[in-house]
């Protein structure tokens with residue numbers, strides 16, 4: 461999209477030296493437009509974690525290029541190992557955005573099939589570029605499909621402005637180009653439709669106030685900033701024709717995780733009979749999850765709530781000030797989940813689809829799950845494990861810096877007296893701590909173990925865990941689990 465009339469993407473390899481990946485430092489917007497260069501994996505991780513870049517699609521694209529930077533900085537004989545480690549670190553950088561793990565997995569899968577180190581690096585570059593190009597192309601297609609909805613409302617209103625409410629920034633800045641929620645708005649503008657956007661400020665990070673308003677202004681789209689609690693009032697008074705928001709992760713059944721506060725807007729829209737649409741590229745679907753409650757919700761520092769930053773008009777400096785009494789406690793959930801029943805439809809690159817599993821499967825038959833493990837929700841898994849004890853459920857990784865990440869699904873490959881050999885859905889580092897739920901029959905127990913061994917085997921992540929400090933009860937359940945495991949394995953051959 462355009463900045464001062466000049467076209468930019470949000471991430472691009474420097475044309476003079478493709479080992480430098482350029483981004484716009486979004487922390488400085490709208491006051492300063494600063495292009496930053498990423499040259500290594502650490503730069504990419506920091507850019508994601510500290511929100512120089514943000515938004516599902518752009519986090520994914522940055523992770524793709526982060527994998528590329530990890531590859532080029534590795535010796536030719538050590539690219540796989542470097543990428544496995546990079547995958548661990550990148551996956552932990554922000555937990556909710558599905559595009560992150562999706563992009564990391566895509567580069568990893570592309571590279572591990574290649575023999576030669578130099579070709580691996582080349583493939584990592586090609587794949588990262590494909591991820592970025594595809595993100596832009598899919599958002600453009602979302603625009604084409606979403607345009608139909610806006611055009612229909614415009615027709616009903618005899619060409620009067622269509623008032624669209626959006627939350628956070630699911631615009632061009634959250635993707636590589638066009639945005640998801642904004643793509644239909646840009647397409648409507650291009651089709652000569654009169655549109656006006658109500659922009660939620662989106663506390664605490666204020667993506668709406670700082671980014672969406674700026675982005676829309678750059679594109680000449682009429683917009684008005686509102687405080688987060690205003691949407692319900694506008695809806696009651698006929699001032700909102702439709703809501704379009706983005707999403708950071710959407711389950712296979714159509715539950716949507718998006719920026720905190722989205723759920724309240726969906727409730728208000730439902731109560732006022734206002735269409736509530738969610739726009740997303742298919743890379744944001746989590747095909748393994750069937751319940752919104754299983755989506756990992758990021759918690760960020762409470763300081764993002766107790767402090768606020770902006771430009772001091774007198775000095776022209778960007779300043780951060782404290783809003784609250786010293787010592788005020790704050791908790792900062794970054795996302796919430798809107799259940800599928802409150803959603804009028806999902807606008808995807810393939811078309812608009814109802815937010816339910818059947819409809820989503822029908823539109824994306826190629827993406828539906830084939831691996832049996834992926835066909836179970838963690839809840840179903842919990843029942844399954846009691847029955848045959850071959851598989852474990854949730855595991856929480858605590859890395860050596862104390863960072864916690866939860867994953868669901870995994871497979872027990874072997875059980876000894878001391879611990880487990882697992883196949884995990886994510887790579888894990890030696891020395892990390894794992895909290896694992898194991899269960900058999902009606903007993904479930906959470907065990908704490910240390911990762912003592914890791915390896916890659918045919919593209920699978922194998923992890924050895926030894927348990928520490930098992931209680932009497934834990935020991936009893938684990939023994940029962942081990943017996944059930946061995947007997948089930950003997951029966952299954």
Ligand code: MRU
Pocket residue numbers: 513514515516517627628629630631634640667705706707708718719720794
């Ligand atoms: O915390 P952020 O800024 O990375 O959150 C992402 C968002 O801007 C929103 O949740 C957005 O609506 C979905 S991302 C396309």
